[in-house]
Structure formats: structure tokens, C-alpha cells
Amino acid sequence: MSGPIVSIIVPVYNAEKTIQRCVESILGQDFQDFELLLIDDGSQDTSGELCDAFARQDARVRVFxxxxGGVSAARNLGLSQAQGVYLQFLDSDDWITADATTMLVRTAREYRCDLVISDFYRVVGDRVSHKGDIQEDAVLSREEYAAHMMERPADFYYGVLWNKLYRREIVERHHLRMNPEISWCEDxxxxxxxxxYAERFYALQVPIYYYVKTKGSLASQYLSIPKTIRMKLMVFEYYNxxxxxVLDEEEYERSRLKVYKFLVDAAGDGAVPPAILPGSQKLGDERVSVPAQAMEGEGLLLDLFRERKLLEAYVETVALKYDLSMQEIRLLLYLxxxxxEGxxxxxAEILDISRAALTMAVQKLSSRSLVWADGGQTDEKKGGRSWRLTCMDEARPVLADLAIARGDFEQACTAGIDPEELARYYATEEKIRNNIRRALQ
Structure with missing residues (x-):
């Protein structure tokens, strides 16, 4: 019997207040072929019992x-027990989006990557901000990835485990493990x-992980503790x-000042800007959400609303990846x-947005050479200026990702329906669409 595609490793220590949210975000993933390894690191609260309860409820959960012995020893135990093709890590006070594992695995498979790195959300109280660094939409070599890392050597984006997907085969072949003697920058x-040992890298420019800043953590103390300074020097030896x-001798000499920049940079996770500055949002507003009343209610309008929200949830990842608004994504989805031509x-009525929002969407997409727009002539019979809009060649990557998102949406809608039932459903749906067209004529 083959093992799971992904092994998700979560060290747990006195996390009774947060472990429920963390584990539920994992078990609620769109991607299902995983094992969840919960490593109870001698918790003194009810964390261990909560982990056991999850294992009783879901066969994919294994508890140790x-x-x-510390987070590194806990992760090492998880690595020794993992059976997946890929490795994914979470901390027990954090959580992930429902599409996180799908996005990581799909990217690794599509680009045949050894490491996928993603953007993340940094959470402080009820504020959240989007954090990332690499903006290149292409496979990176080891040297190219290292060059990005050299620019911000102590940034959490590069340093932590939890915004990445690893190949377990590389970890096991080279006997890679955490150093339990280090309690700073061990990740x-x-x-x-x-x-x-990795050769192919890809930066997923979509935030899929919620990192919760914990007061009093060693990372937040920076270099004020002599022990931290000693550990940083030790880590620098690894870094250097x-x-x-990775670099040849000549390139290393040219880059040595950047390499040494690590010594003066503190471990940084980025700061959530104050509410009055752009880039910070109220937690819950950063992704598509549905009011509880709309989830529970019944009725034609609620059914249509839920279907639209589900579609938006899937195409939203494309919007985040390409820095597009939902209005712009709706227009591209239509085109x-x-x-x-109209x-x-x-x-604007078809897309259910205002005419002003539509005009702004067309202007932005045109400026990025994603959409070709021709203002045309004023059509008095139709009551306005006729527009001609079409997608340009530069939009192909966006459209390809939109096609995948639409496929995911349709798969979610038809989950659990066998092929024969599905064929009858599509035939009936086509008849209903034709009836609607006739009734509107």
C-alpha cells in the first residue's frame, strides 16, 4: 500500500487554546491525501488529550x-515517522487556508520543484497583513533562489519551515534533521x-499560511540576549x-558584503502596519468569506449567492497571485x-459591478497588456458607447490559472456524484439553461 502524498508535521506543546483551530484548518483542506503527525512534546495542559481525540475522529491523524525536548526534537521525531512524498510543517498556534496544501502540491508537481515557498499572512490581534518577497513567476535555480535570499538574509520568509513544501526523498537521502542544540534560527x-541539495525552486505568490506573532518569543527579542548573539554567530557559519x-570564488568575493549583512539583520517577520496605513486588514477581510446566516439559510437567492461565493473563493487565488482585484478577475473570466462587443x-450588469468599477478594471488590464479595448462608436439604440474587449496573448498565464480554478470549483460542486449521475445532471442543466433563455426572450 502506497503512503500519503503529503506528511504534515505539527509540534505541540501546551497549545490547548490554539490546537483546535490549527488541526481543523488541516483536516478541512481541499487536498485529502495526507497524513497529519501531531507530536506532543511533553505538554503539561490538555494538548495531548486533544491530539488523541483528533486521532480517534480521523484515521489520517497520527499522534506521538x-x-x-524542544521544537527541533519534536520535528525530528515527525520526520522519522513521515511517509509522504512531500513534507509540510505548521506551528500549533497558526493555521492555513483551505487551499494551502493543494496549491503547494500542484505547484511542486507542475514545475517539478524540490522546494515551493509561499507568501503568508502575519497576524497580530485582529489585524493581518500579506507578507512575501520573491515576485518572479518562474522556476528558480539554486543560485537564483540564493541571490534573493541574500538580499534579505534574516527574513522569516526564507528562514522558517511553515511556508514551504519539501521533498522527503531529499531530506532522507542526505539525513537532514533539525539541530536540537540551537534554539534560534534552527529552521x-x-x-x-x-x-x-535542491535544484528547482518556485515562489508561490499567494498567502496560504496564518502566522500568529507570539509575545516573548526569542525571535522578538532580537540581539539583546548574549546567548542569542552567540547562536547567531553559529548560524552565520552555516550561512557563510x-x-x-553555492557561489564560485569570484562571485562569492563580489557578494561577501551581502552575505555578512546577515550578522546585522535581526530575524524579521515583518510588521503589521497600523490600521490607517495601506497593507493592513482586519482579520477575516483578507479572503472571501460567507456570513453564517447565508451558510445556514435556504432559498433561491441564497443558493445563487453561495455558488457565486464558492467560485470567488477559487478564483481569488489567481487574483492574489497576479495582484488583480475581484472585478478584474470577473472581467477576465468572462472574456x-x-x-x-456591447x-x-x-x-457592468452582467458582471454585477458598477460602471465606474468596470472602467477602472478595463484601464488596469489594458495598461498591463492583458486586455485589448476599443471604445468604438456611440450606439444610440443600445443607449451607450459600444465597447470591444478581448484578451491579449500576455493574459494566457492568467487564463490558464483561471481554467484550473474553474475546474476546482466544478469539482467541489460535483464531489461525491458518480459519472452516470453527473452526465444526467449536465444534460438536465443544459435543458434548464435553454428554458431560461427562452423565458427571457
């Missing part, structure tokens, strides 16, 4: 209880060793040796099926 040291391995008023 051990004496307290980064593991990453440096892993990167030495890594670049001597991906058929060019438009009035601004009619198209």
Missing part, C-alpha cells in the same frame, strides 16, 4: 507523545542544508559556508469564454 539552518558552496452598461 514524548518527553519535552533556517535546516533550510540552508536542504537548499544545498552555504554561499561558499476567457468570449470577447465582448455597451459598458450591459457588461
Amino acid at each position: 507523545h514524548k518527553e519535552n 533556517f539552518m535546516f533550510n540552508l542544508e536542504y537548499i544545498r 559556508r552555504f554561499f561558499k558552496t 476567457s469564454q468570449s470577447p465582448w 455597451t459598458r452598461k450591459d457588461l
